[in-house]
Amino acid sequence: MAPPHQPPAVGHRFAWRVPLYEIDIGQAVYHGNYYHFFEMAREALLRQQGFGYPELVARQLHLAVVEAHCRYRQPVRYDDAIEIYTSVTALKSRSITFHQQLFLSASGKLATEVHLTTVCISFAGKPVPLPLELRQCLEEVLVSRGETTPV
Numbered sequence: 001m002a003p004p005h006q007p008p009a010v011g012h013r014f015a016w017r018v019p020l021y022e023i024d025i026g027q028a029v030y031h032g033n034y035y036h037f038f039e040m041a042r043e044a045l046l047r048q049q050g051f052g053y054p055e056l057v058a059r060q061l062h063l064a065v066v067e068a069h070c071r072y073r074q075p076v077r078y079d080d081a082i083e084i085y086t087s088v089t090a091l092k093s094r095s096i097t098f099h100q101q102l103f104l105s106a107s108g109k110l111a112t113e114v115h116l117t118t119v120c121i122s123f124a125g126k127p128v129p130l131p132l133e134l135r136q137c138l139e140e141v142l143v144s145r146g147e148t149t150p151v
Contacts, residue, residue, distance in 0.1 A: 011087030011141050012048055014041035015105070018080045028075035034112050035068070038100045041084040049137035059131065063096065063118035070114040074104075081105035088142045093129050095119045096138065 016037060024030035029037075046052050056062060076082060083103045090097035095117055102112040120130045 011085050011143070012041070012045035014044045014084045014086065016040065016082050016084070018076055018078055018082060020078050023078045028077050031070075031072065034070060034072075034076075034102065034114070037082065037084060037102060038086075038098075038114055038116065041086045041100060042098060045086045045141065046134075046137075049140060051131070051134045051137045056131075056134075060123040061128065061131070062121050062123065064121050065116060066095070066119050067117040068114060069116075070112065072112050074109065074111050076102065076104065076111050082111070086141075088138050089115070090117075091130075091135060091138055091142050094127050096130070099143075 018029060022029050022033045022036065024033075043053050081104075083105050084100055085103070086098055086100045088096055089099045097115065097117045100114045100116065101110055103109065104111050119127050122128050
């Protein structure tokens with residue numbers, strides 16, 4: 001049996017227990033519902049870094065997902081305790097790339113991970129630069145590709 005993966009040294013930790021409404025007929029989290037967990041973890045990261053999503057909304061901005069690659073390694077089931085580690089792997093003038101890993105708390109095993117890119121857009125739907133304050137907050141959790149756990 002392979003040893004459990006190690007959570008990244010840099011980034012944000014989000015803990016959650018899987019609710020029943022996320023489960024499909026196969027008794028595991030429905031594949032699309034993992035994105036709910038990853039979204040909650042990204043919002044928690046922004047809040048912790050001092051630039052929560054309400055600040056984006058107040059500026060009439062949104063982080064639109066433009067690319068996502070998710071790898072499902074093993075099932076997550078109802079009532080499993082999970083931990084999601086979120087880090088920023090790229091920070092550009094208008095976009096943020098996140099790497100998120102979902103671990104099963106009981107075993108420490110990596111269950112799912114996503115590489116996801118968002119672009120800052122106005123409420124009119126136009127790409128705009130990220131607010132400077134947001135960029136500064138996220139630089140604290142910015143890691144190079146080599147510092148994250150390999151896919």
